[in-house]
Amino acid sequence: MSTALYDPFAIYDASILVASDPVEIDAPAMLVWRILTDLPRYGEWNPFCVWAQSTLEMGAPVHMRLVNYANPGSLAPNCEYICAFEPGRLLSWELPDVEAWPYPARRDQIIEPLGAERCRYQSTDAFIGPNGIHVTRFCGPWVTRAFNDTARALKARAEAMHRGELS
Secondary structure (H helix, E strand, O other), X not given: OOOOOOOHHHHOOHHHXXXXXXEEEOOOHHXXXXXXXXXXXXXXXXXXXXXXXXXXXXXXXXXXXXXXXXXXXXXXXXXXEEEEEEOOOXXXXXXXXXXXXXXXXXXXXXXXXXXXXXXXXXXXXXXXOOOHHHHHHHHHHHHHHHHHHHHHHHHXXXXXXXOOOOO
């Protein structure tokens, strides 16, 4: 699915959608993509998802350790599944709706090229299903904070790498 056609703001009701602020990054979209898909290095830069492991194949699990913003000082294990993968543009994973955990969600990380040397990044989480509105109300503020922290850290890392300050 092309991000030119994929717009979570058009697909999901605003009452169940949480989003980071859009961040303009002075680095090429493919560099940002490489950072997002280099899961073993998340602990070097990502203040929210401090560990991640996956093959990144469609349907593959993404095992993560997330900083628990609702309980500072602790990490929360999480496992979601790759549902969209468009190099340089879209990386998405979802939490399926299962009886044991009826809180499905879909996270989209969208990269929009703004030319050869710049791009825009934004992350969204849609809390879908009958409990979506309740999950959004409960988790929305700290998820927004986590996504904004991640977006700012991604910008800093990508720009430093683009300037040659990091490898």
